[in-house]
Amino acid sequence: MNTSNIIQCSNLQRTFGKTIALNGVDLSVGRGRIVGLAAPNAAGKTTLIKILAGLLQPTAGTALIDGEVPGIYTKSITAYLPDRPSFPDWMKVQDSIDIYADFFADFDSEKAGDICRTLKLDRSAKIRTLSKGTKEKLQLMLVMSRKAQLYLLDEPLAGIDPAARDFMLHTIVAGYNEEGTVLISTHLITDVEKLLDEVIFLKEGTVVLHRPADEIRETDGKSVDELFREMFRFDV
Amino acid sequence: MDFTLKDARPIWQQLADQMTESIVTGEYSPGERFPSVRELAMQAGVNPNTMQRSLAKLEENGLLVTSRTAGRNVTEDEETLRAVRSHLAEKRVEEYLKDMEKLGYSRGKAAELARQFQKGQEP
Incomplete structure (x- = not known):
């Protein structure tokens, strides 16, 4: 399939017991875009991303990736970066690379090797011995080494020092292909603001804003970060 | 090229x-190949x-x-280079005059000051 929108959600809902995580999300995201998903804590970012990644089922409504319900096909075209490292500690860096190469037809081992060298990641190191930041780098490296149609990055910069942050942003820009869409969730907008084509604000499980980033600067005369602070000032 | 976004x-x-600035100041010379969208x-x-949109503007x-x-x-x-350069220069002068106005200098006085300053700098 090749629908014009890579992501299409309508009235997407998800509850956990009495807690409403997503309360009717309507969302269309096109191809070749870098999109920021910003929200205060507990607004539903991770739930939305997990549904798109096929790890959670919606309670009601639909989420479609490339026109299909999340499943085997959509996972083959979607590269997902979880909000916490997902590899068992006993593995070596090389093991995690092998698993990705095995699982995903679109994995580019050469690219993975390049990034490892730049990051000075020792492939024979046990994952247990890596620092928190290095684990996150490893995970992002694996995700961005795929030639996916959709990258779902859940808080990719959370545990990373400012110097490495630039490198990570660099990796994202260098890694994504022009037809690919990158959805980055974050509560630190300043870090990713320069990268974004579009911005989505979530509040209490619904989309309260979805606009081009430059339009916000042009018509409102403020940065996305400023707008975010204004909109969510009383929600802290 | 160094970029600062503030x-x-x-x-x-x-x-x-x-x-634009880096072209009119000669950091890139006429006829020189400009880096690709991705590099920039x-x-x-x-x-x-x-970046594509910025380059479209320069085109x-x-x-x-x-x-x-x-x-x-x-x-x-x-x-073209001359026209863009003088447009930039005009904008800078305009900014200078506005800043001076805030400090209470009329346009004439501000211009006079610039002239004097320039004389004072010469050996």
Whole structure:
């Protein structure tokens, strides 16, 4: 399939017991875009991303990736970066690379090797011995080494020092292909603001804003970060 | 190229301004090959789509010329370069005069001060 929108959600809902995580999300995201998903804590970012990644089922409504319900096909075209490292500690860096190469037809081992060298990641190191930041780098490296149609990055910069942050942003820009869409969730907008084509604000499980980033600067005369602070000032 | 993005203006405008500057100040000479969208986007740490938009602006102004085979080159048209340079100069003067007005100097006085300052600097 090749629908014009890579992501299409309508009235997407998800509850956990009495807690409403997503309360009717309507969302269309096109191809070749870098999109920021910003929200205060507990607004539903991770739930939305997990549904798109096929790890959670919606309670009601639909989420479609490339026109299909999340499943085997959509996972083959979607590269997902979880909000916490997902590899068992006993593995070596090389093991995690092998698993990705095995699982995903679109994995580019050469690219993975390049990034490892730049990051000075020792492939024979046990994952247990890596620092928190290095684990996150490893995970992002694996995700961005795929030639996916959709990258779902859940808080990719959370545990990373400012110097490495630039490198990570660099990796994202260098890694994504022009037809690919990158959805980055974050509560630190300043870090990713320069990268974004579009911005989505979530509040209490619904989309309260979805606009081009430059339009916000042009018509409102403020940065996305400023707008975010204004909109969510009383929600802290 | 070094990019700094600081104000709340659209990012593509800030980038376009800085690239314009680097062309008229001769950092890139007339006829020189201009870096690709992706290279520039990585240097600035921005989205390639944004960089594309900035470069389109420079093409529109005639500072960059696209040829089918060689990518983008800096224009060799002296007239265009001169026009853009003097437009920038006018904008700077305008900013200077506005700043001086805030300090209570009339336009005439501000100009006079600039002249005196320049004389004072000469040996």
